Amino acid sequence: MSEVAKPRGAVRTVLTANAWLVYLFFYAPIILLVVFSFSADRNVGRWGGFTFDWYGEFWDNEGVKRAIWVSVRVALLSTIVSVVLGTLAALALERFTFRGKKVFDALLYLPIIIPDVTMAVMMLLFFSEFYDVVNGIFGTDLRKGFGSIAASHIAFNISYVSVVVRARLAGMDQRLEEAAMDLYANRWKAFRHVTFPQIAPGVAGGALLALTLSLDDVVITQFAAGPGATTLPVYVFGLIRKGVTPLINAVSVVMLAASILLVLMSLAVEHVRSDTPSAATDDPVDDDPHQDLRDGTIPRHI
Amino acid sequence: MRTRTTTIRLTAALMAFGLVAAACGGDDDAAEPADEPADEPADEPADEPADEPAASGLCAVDEVDGDLAIFNWAEYIDEEQLAEFSDTYGIGVTMDTYDSNEAMQPIIAAGNSGYSLIVPSDYMVTVLIASENIMALDKAAIPNLVNISSDFQGLVYDPNGDYSVPYQWGTTGLGVDTSVVGTDFPRSWGLVFDPEIADQYAGKISLLNDPRETMGAALKYLGYSLSTDSADELAEATELVKSATGRLAAFNTDSADELLTTGETVIGHGYSGDMFTQFLETDDPSRYVYFVPEEGGTRWIDNMAIPFDAPSPCSAHTFINWLLSAEQGAALSNWNYYNTPNVAAIPLLDEELLEFVNDPNVLPGGVESLESIVDTGDFEINYSDAFNEARG
Numbered sequence: 001m002s003e004v005a006k007p008r009g010a011v012r013t014v015l016t017a018n019a020w021l022v023y024l025f026f027y028a029p030i031i032l033l034v035v036f037s038f039s040a041d042r043n044v045g046r047w048g049g050f051t052f053d054w055y056g057e058f059w060d061n062e063g064v065k066r067a068i069w070v071s072v073r074v075a076l077l078s079t080i081v082s083v084v085l086g087t088l089a090a091l092a093l094e095r096f097t098f099r100g101k102k103v104f105d106a107l108l109y110l111p112i113i114i115p116d117v118t119m120a121v122m123m124l125l126f127f128s129e130f131y132d133v134v135n136g137i138f139g140t141d142l143r144k145g146f147g148s149i150a151a152s153h154i155a156f157n158i159s160y161v162s163v164v165v166r167a168r169l170a171g172m173d174q175r176l177e178e179a180a181m182d183l184y185a186n187r188w189k190a191f192r193h194v195t196f197p198q199i200a201p202g203v204a205g206g207a208l209l210a211l212t213l214s215l216d217d218v219v220i221t222q223f224a225a226g227p228g229a230t231t232l233p234v235y236v237f238g239l240i241r242k243g244v245t246p247l248i249n250a251v252s253v254v255m256l257a258a259s260i261l262l263v264l265m266s267l268a269v270e271h272v273r274s275d276t277p278s279a280a281t282d283d284p285v286d287d288d289p290h291q292d293l294r295d296g297t298i299p300r301h302i
Numbered sequence: 303m304r305t306r307t308t309t310i311r312l313t314a315a316l317m318a319f320g321l322v323a324a325a326c327g328g329d330d331d332a333a334e335p336a337d338e339p340a341d342e343p344a345d346e347p348a349d350e351p352a353d354e355p356a357a358s359g360l361c362a363v364d365e366v367d368g369d370l371a372i373f374n375w376a377e378y379i380d381e382e383q384l385a386e387f388s389d390t391y392g393i394g395v396t397m398d399t400y401d402s403n404e405a406m407q408p409i410i411a412a413g414n415s416g417y418s419l420i421v422p423s424d425y426m427v428t429v430l431i432a433s434e435n436i437m438a439l440d441k442a443a444i445p446n447l448v449n450i451s452s453d454f455q456g457l458v459y460d461p462n463g464d465y466s467v468p469y470q471w472g473t474t475g476l477g478v479d480t481s482v483v484g485t486d487f488p489r490s491w492g493l494v495f496d497p498e499i500a501d502q503y504a505g506k507i508s509l510l511n512d513p514r515e516t517m518g519a520a521l522k523y524l525g526y527s528l529s530t531d532s533a534d535e536l537a538e539a540t541e542l543v544k545s546a547t548g549r550l551a552a553f554n555t556d557s558a559d560e561l562l563t564t565g566e567t568v569i570g571h572g573y574s575g576d577m578f579t580q581f582l583e584t585d586d587p588s589r590y591v592y593f594v595p596e597e598g599g600t601r602w603i604d605n606m607a608i609p610f611d612a613p614s615p616c617s618a619h620t621f622i623n624w625l626l627s628a629e630q631g632a633a634l635s636n637w638n639y640y641n642t643p644n645v646a647a648i649p650l651l652d653e654e655l656l657e658f659v660n661d662p663n664v665l666p667g668g669v670e671s672l673e674s675i676v677d678t679g680d681f682e683i684n685y686s687d688a689f690n691e692a693r694g
Contacts, residue, residue, distance in 0.1 A: 042583050043560050062381045063399070121408070128414040143416035143613075222405055227371030227416040228396040238376030238399040 030256065037249035044246060054250040064251060067235035070146065074221075074231060075214040078153035083207045085154070086161025087199075091191075093162070094169040111156040112163070120223035123152045127224060144226025152224040153214045160213060161206035168202025208266055212259070360440040361616035363623065368614040369394035370621055373406060373417040375604070378470070380637040387624055393617055410609045411435045418612035419621060424603045424674045427466045428459045436607040438464050443619040446626035449646040453669045457603070458676055466605035467622050468643035470635070472574040473601050473665070473672060474515055475594035477559065477581075482506070482568040489666045491523035491595040493569055494549075495542055504549040506568040508561050511553040513689035514675050515600060516543060519571060522597045522673075529676040536688050543692035553693060562590065575640045578658055587654075593664050598671030603643070 007015055037055070041048025058064055092098070093105055111119060127148045135142055176198070180190040196203075218233045225234065232255070239248055361367070372384075376399040388395040398417075400406040403426040409415050411433060422430055430436045441447060441463075450468060460466045476493060483493075483503070492499050494507055509516045518528030520539035530536060551567050558572035559580035570577075577592040584590070606625070608618045624630055631647030635655060642648065648659060658664065665671070678685070 043557075043564075046560075046564065063376070063397075124409060124412045128412040131414045141613075144414065145416070222400070223409060225398065227373075227398060230398045235376065235399060238401040240401070 033249050034253050034256070037246050037253045039246050042245055044249065054246040057247050058250045058254070061247070063230075063235060064232070067230050067232040070149075070229050071215055071232040074146065074150050074153055075211050077150045078157055078214045079207055079210045081150075082154045082157035082161050082210050083203060086158045086206060086210075087165050087203055089158065090162040090165035090169055091195075094166055095174075108159050108162055111159040116217075116219040119152075119156065120220045123148070123155075123220060124223040127152075144224065145229040148224045148226060149221055149229055149231065152220050153217065156217075156220065157210040157213060160209050161203075164206035164209060165199055165202045168199045168205075172198045204266060208262065211262065215255075215259075358440055358442055361443040361619045363443055363445060364391070364620050365443070365616040366391050366393050366614070366620055367616040369396070370419065370614055370617040371395075371417045372397040372419045372421075372621075373410075373415070374399055374419075374421045376401065378421065378604075378638055379634060383630070383633055383637065387621060390624070391617070391620060393614075395621075407435070413611050415609060415611070416613060417609055418614040418618040420607055420609060421469050421604050422466070422607055424457070424459045424605070425677045427605055427607065428677060430607060431460065431465050435610055436465050437610050437612065437615065439467070439608065439622075440619060443616070444623045444626065446623045446646075449626050449628065449631065449644045451643050451645045454603070454643045458674050460605075466607045467626070469604045469606050469625075470638065470640035471601060471603040471643055472640050473594045473599055474510070474519075474571070474573055475577075475592060475599050475664075477562045477570045477572055477577040478591045478593075479562060479565070479568040479589065480591055481589050485591075489593050489596050489663065491519055491597050493595070494571065495520065495523045495546055497545070500546065500549050500569075503568055505551055506566075507546075507550050507570070508552045508554050508558050508567045509543075509546070509550060509571045510558060511555040513685040516553070516571065517685050517689055517692075518600055518673075518675065519595075520546075522595070522599060525597065528598075528600060528673050529678055531678050531681045533684065536684055540688040540692045543689070544694065547692065547694060574664075579639050582654065591663070592658075593666065594672065596667040596671065598667050598673060601672035601674055603674065 006012070036044055036047070038050050038052070039046070039048050040051040040053065089104075089108060093101065093108070127144050131142050131144065134140060172195070176194050177190050180194045181187070185193065216233060217231075218237055221231050222234050222237075225231070230238075232251070236248055236251060370387075370393060372395065374397055378399075379397070381397070384395045384397060400409075403423050406420060406422065407426060407429060410417065410420060410430070420436070422436075427436075444467070447463075447467065450463075454468045454471075455463070457463070457468075476491075478487065478493070487493060488499065490496070493503075494500055494509065500507065509519070514528075517536065517539050520542045521528045521530055521535060524535070524538055524542065526532070526535045526539070552561065554561060558567075558570045559576045561567045562570040562572075562577075563580055563584050572592075574592060574594075577590075581587040581590040581592070606622050608615055612618055625634060626644055628644070628646035628650055631642050631644030632650035635642040635647065636650075636652050639655060641659065642651070648656070651659065
């Protein structure tokens with residue numbers, strides 16, 4: 001540490017001030033939001049004494065609670081599915097050559113590039129046609145709702161996950177995998193014991209990004225939603241039209257607390273991983289006749 | 303429900319949707335009758351005049367045909383009231399919410415929305431009728447239509463009420479702080495636009511930051527329609543608003559009511575519901591007065607309507623009829639504090655709400671002085687341009 005040059009004198013002062021200003025810029029609105037969630041006055045921005053009333057109202061508000069529940073389920077489902085599919089897509093693009101690879105690569109970026117609202121309208125039209133056809137063929141009575149929201153979130157999340165995972169894969173030494181396979185690991189074992197631990201931070205990052213994007217999305221969700229499936233951001237957006245009250249602050253504070261918890265959890269996971277580097281890869285490989293051979297030789301943890 | 307700010311992206315969405323809808327419009331029409339199982343075509347009475355679009359014989363009174371999915375503005379009806387309907391008729395009720403007419407319309411227009419009841423504002427009803435996104439109502443299944451006030455007959459957006467039933471309504475007018483302005487002021491737009499009266503409140507007046515509302519106020523003061531399509535009249539109104547900008551504290555839509563009660567302004571242009579609920583929040587509500595100037599002002603009306611492909615049209619008719627009863631109409635207004643179009647419900651309103659409704663000074667020009675904002679089509683852009691020019 002002592003090797004690192006430290007800024008001195010005026011430079012140091014300016015840099016410190018800058019750092020504080022940046023933090024202020026980031027966090028002042030959040031602090032204000034938290035503070036006014038405890039204000040007794042109906043008008044946001046006017047202090048009316050300390051109260052927990054808005055949290056009570058939040059707790060009593062069936063609409064908000066239902067919306068949170070929908071949001072959480074959509075976020076979890078879309079994250080799990082898009083992490084699996086996005087990681088597979090990243091592996092395919094990074095490790096293999098196949099016909100139409102360039103086209104697939106370009107198409108994968110599409111959901112990131114096109115504006116939300118365009119995607120939203122596409123989803124709207126797709127689902128209304130899709131359910132028409134499905135109901136027509138199978139005589140079912142399926143409707144837009146939870147399923148269509150989750151599907152639309154998976155659709156855009158796959159792109160984000162695969163981009164993050166690919167960045168990680170690109171930085172990984174491919175010879176590690178080749179070495180594993182030289183030592184009789186099949187593709188699956190090489191992936192499980194060599195590749196996956198290497199790209200795990202990328203996958204975790206992609207998952208967090210997917211979770212956040214899913215919890216945040218308003219425009220696409222609004223158009224893909226159906227009866228009985230309103231997510232929290234869509235609901236809050238609707239509330240604002242009735243005038244902003246500290247109820248919205250209270251809802252936001254709860255969402256904020258959940259996000260902070262999520263970030264802390266992911267940091268904790270990372271921390272555990274770096275503390276005990278072998279923990280993640282030490283699973284016994286019982287059914288492998290070459291286990292002893294592989295154990296001493298493969299540099300698993302770089 | 304009160305502002306009609308069309309965000310650029312939603313406009314883009316509508317346009318994109320319009321293109322696709324135009325491309326596959328014929329397809330939709332063909333599919334529609336197929337989805338709709340012929341409920342009871344046999345006993346459809348043929349005694350209705352042929353030019354009557356109302357779908358008579360579609361539903362019986364109090365008939366339910368499945369769970370009801372409602373698409374409504376947020377916080378516009380009490381969940382408990384919905385639960386009561388659910389208990390009474392033994393069907394499930396779900397409600398989802400939208401934040402603008404423009405966000406709701408493409409979802410309904412695309413079809414398969416799953417909703418059986420929507421609550422569009424006045425001008426949006428016109429759009430929905432024109433694009434056949436809502437169905438003609440079976441008025442025979444809604445006997446409580448008789449409770450709708452005669453003030454809501456012959457509405458410009460649905461002259462015979464064939465497609466829509468008023469849900470709640472309100473006006474745009476002026477809020478005044480009587481501790482400064484006194485109680486003996488002219489109930490006129492002159493409070494804002496007449497230099498002789500308005501100059502003494504310079505810097506203490508706010509106007510809505512909305513082209514149609516604010517240009518409309520000026521047009522009304524000049525004696526014109528607030529949906530005029532005359533460039534000359536609009537130019538005159540532009541000059542008038544421009545001359546008033548020097549006296550303004552702000553062009554503000556979202557907190558016109560708060561500016562007034564916090565003392566930032568003494569005269570504020572705003573929405574009746576907002577003003578009224580804001581006054582009640584203060585220590586001394588009698589200090590503030592809301593009224594629609596005698597020259598007239600805007601009336602907005604939100605309406606219940608049934609999408610063209612509603613899965614449970616009869617449950618929706620039953621809900622409309624139920625909500626138009628005296629008790630339920632009053633329960634609705636007592637919860638959301640907007641005006642009710644239901645005359646039978648008025649005696650059952652909360653006292654403070656009733657006082658406001660019955661105060662003759664709120665509407666000195668009478669109902670005749672109120673006008674709905676009508677979509678002027680291609681002329682609409684002139685309102686935005688005029689407003690931007692006036693605002694400087």
